[in-house]
Structure formats: structure tokens, C-alpha cells
Amino acid sequence: MQEEQQPEAAADPMSCSDAPEDGPKETSSVSQNISDADAFKILLEMKMKKRQKKPTLPSTVTELDTEDGSKVYVVGTAHFSDSSKKDVVKTIQEVQPDVVVVELCQYRVSMLKMDEKTLLKEAKEINLEKLQQAIKQNGVMSGLMQMLLLKVSAHITEQLGMAPGGEFREAFKEASKVPFCKFHLGDRPIPVTFKRAIAALSFWQKVKLAWGLCFLSDPISKDDVEKCKQKDLLEQMMAEMIGEFPDLHRTIVSERDIYLTYMLKQAAKQIELPRASETEPREYIPAVVVGVVGMGHVPGIEKNWNSDLNIQEIMSVPPPSASSKIFKFVIKATVFGLMGYGCYRIGQRTVQFILSMPAAQSYLQKLTEIRSQH
Numbered sequence: 001m002q003e004e005q006q007p008e009a010a011a012d013p014m015s016c017s018d019a020p021e022d023g024p025k026e027t028s029s030v031s032q033n034i035s036d037a038d039a040f041k042i043l044l045e046m047k048m049k050k051r052q053k054k055p056t057l058p059s060t061v062t063e064l065d066t067e068d069g070s071k072v073y074v075v076g077t078a079h080f081s082d083s084s085k086k087d088v089v090k091t092i093q094e095v096q097p098d099v100v101v102v103e104l105c106q107y108r109v110s111m112l113k114m115d116e117k118t119l120l121k122e123a124k125e126i127n128l129e130k131l132q133q134a135i136k137q138n139g140v141m142s143g144l145m146q147m148l149l150l151k152v153s154a155h156i157t158e159q160l161g162m163a164p165g166g167e168f169r170e171a172f173k174e175a176s177k178v179p180f181c182k183f184h185l186g187d188r189p190i191p192v193t194f195k196r197a198i199a200a201l202s203f204w205q206k207v208k209l210a211w212g213l214c215f216l217s218d219p220i221s222k223d224d225v226e227k228c229k230q231k232d233l234l235e236q237m238m239a240e241m242i243g244e245f246p247d248l249h250r251t252i253v254s255e256r257d258i259y260l261t262y263m264l265k266q267a268a269k270q271i272e273l274p275r276a277s278e279t280e281p282r283e284y285i286p287a288v289v290v291g292v293v294g295m296g297h298v299p300g301i302e303k304n305w306n307s308d309l310n311i312q313e314i315m316s317v318p319p320p321s322a323s324s325k326i327f328k329f330v331i332k333a334t335v336f337g338l339m340g341y342g343c344y345r346i347g348q349r350t351v352q353f354i355l356s357m358p359a360a361q362s363y364l365q366k367l368t369e370i371r372s373q374h
Helices: 037-052 084-095 106-112 115-124 126-139 142-162 166-175 188-200 203-214 222-230 233-242 246-265 295-304 321-355 358-373
Strands: 059-067 072-076 100-101 180-184 288-294
Touching: 059 295, 072 084, 072 246, 072 295, 084 288, 100 166, 100 233, 100 246, 106 166, 142 180, 142 222, 166 180, 166 288, 180 246, 188 246, 246 288, 246 295
Parallel strands: 072 288, 100 180, 100 288
Antiparallel strands: 059 072
């Protein structure tokens, strides 16, 4: 699914002033109306002049070409990096793109509009309400997996004091400054990714992965983040934990490489110029696209760039396996068991507390005396 954001950049048509009928017409004082097509061409020419023919780009940018001459500049980022934000800003300013594509889906688009302070607070707080929302949206298994991954992100956020996705927010801001620039969401919907990831694991693999995510506590510094510019920090940590699960790596990384590549190629289709009338021939020009993705996806995008891609297969959600049903049952049984035990303990302690009160002991003593009299 794509979401577009096209900044308003069209100039108002020039006003027309009429000369008096009985006097000579001064050509210098006559303003001509400009059609929408002409206004578009004027603004496009201004954009082209601002676009650098040989842009000076950061070392994190990979340049790709399409068969019809379009150019795609893929900015590889670390999701918790200040320098990555600067790389994104510089690239967009240099190439003045027609489309900006980011590694987000519609389920995560809210981070583009939230301020840094709110995001920082949200990222640190993993509560029951969020868990319930994740389970309601994605199901028990995928919801729990999402919360565990959010815990990893919250751990990094707490260590660095920096909210995730800063490079995407910078891309959104810069795209709004470029005339006729569209903004696309290029990542596969997160519920699909989680459901396919869960389906790829056996029962014991799910338990082992959940255990590793629950007890993640290694300290992280900003220097560590910058060292991970060759590979995104979050994805590197995930890769270390899922290294023994090839199927999980396939669903979380490799399949998304394919999806991101497909979306970048779709965005890089030639642009049709506006026509003054239907009789004019259609004219197309190559597009310029900036992609903003985690550094860990760049090799996969390069690998898949010249391939014919079909995303239907990686968008399908397989039915729950037997192990998924067992794991789901175990989780529910554990939750209800803990709740039942908690109620039992609370009830037992409450009874003991009431019986220990002097008034209760006096009342019980009177009952005993009455019974002994009878």
C-alpha cells in the first residue's frame, strides 16, 4: 500500500490587465494567462536547475538505474543515527527527487507526524494496553512477537535516549519542500511479516526466540550505532538472535528486500508531462527516486534489482500450523493459570487477614460459646 504526499508548489496564474479600448496597447503592461501545463513546465524547469547533474552524495548512498533511464538513490541508514538523518537531508536536497520511498508501512506511518518527545515516551513504554492492541490487530502469536520486537526497540531507545525513525521524519519534511515530490510507503505491512515469521518457526524455535528477546539487556552506545552504518543496529541485533533460524531471516529480511525493491522500481516509472490539450502527443521523462531504508536491506535490493519480481507469494499468510496452535494454547493456559493462582493467593491472604482482626476473633469466640451451650 502506498501513501502519497504532494506538496503544493503551483504558482497562481498571472492576472490579466486590459488596456483602454480607445488608446494604444502597451505590450509591456499586458500580462498573459499561463495554463496549468505551462505553470507545471516552469516549476519543473526550476526544479531541474536546482537538481545537481553530478550530485555530491554521502558514502551510504547506492545509485541504481532502470532500463528507461530513471535513477534511484538508496540511502542506507541506521534507525537510531543522527548522521543518517543528515545523509537523508543532503541526498534529497542534492537530487530533488520526484518520489521519496521510505521503509515504513501504513501501520507505522504515525511516527512521521509525532514529535520526537512523544515518540521517545511511546517507544520506552511497553504496557498491557499496547499488548492488547497488538494481539487484537495481529492475533495472539503475531501480537506477542510484535511486542517482543518493540521491547528490543525500547531497549535501544532507553540506552541511547533517541526515538527510532528519525531519518523517515526528515525524509517526510524534505520531500514536502521539493515541488511535485510524492511520498510513498515502501515496506510490507507489518502484520503480514509477523504472521509469516511465526508460521516459519517450530514450537521450540518460538520459545527460544521469545526467551532471547525477553532477556535482551546488552548496553549500547551511540558509537556502536555509528559503527553499524554498514548494517542497521536493530537488524544486526535481530540477525544475531535469529541466526540459527534461517526461515525467520527469510521472512523478516530477505522477503522484505524483495518487497522494497519492487516498490522502488514501481516508484521509478517514467513521469508523464502534462499536456495543454488531448491532441498533443504524450511526453515522458525519467524519474528520480530517493529510497530511505535500513542499511541491512541495501545488499538485498542490489541483488534483486535486475530481477523480475512477483510479490503475490510473499504477501500471502499461511494458515496456523500445529505448533502455532500448541504454542497459542500454552500461552493462554499460562496466562489464565497465573490469573487463577493470583486470585487464589489474594483470596487466601484476604481470609487470613480478616480472621486475624480482633473483632473477627471476638465474634468467632462468641459463636464457639453459643455452640458449646447447645
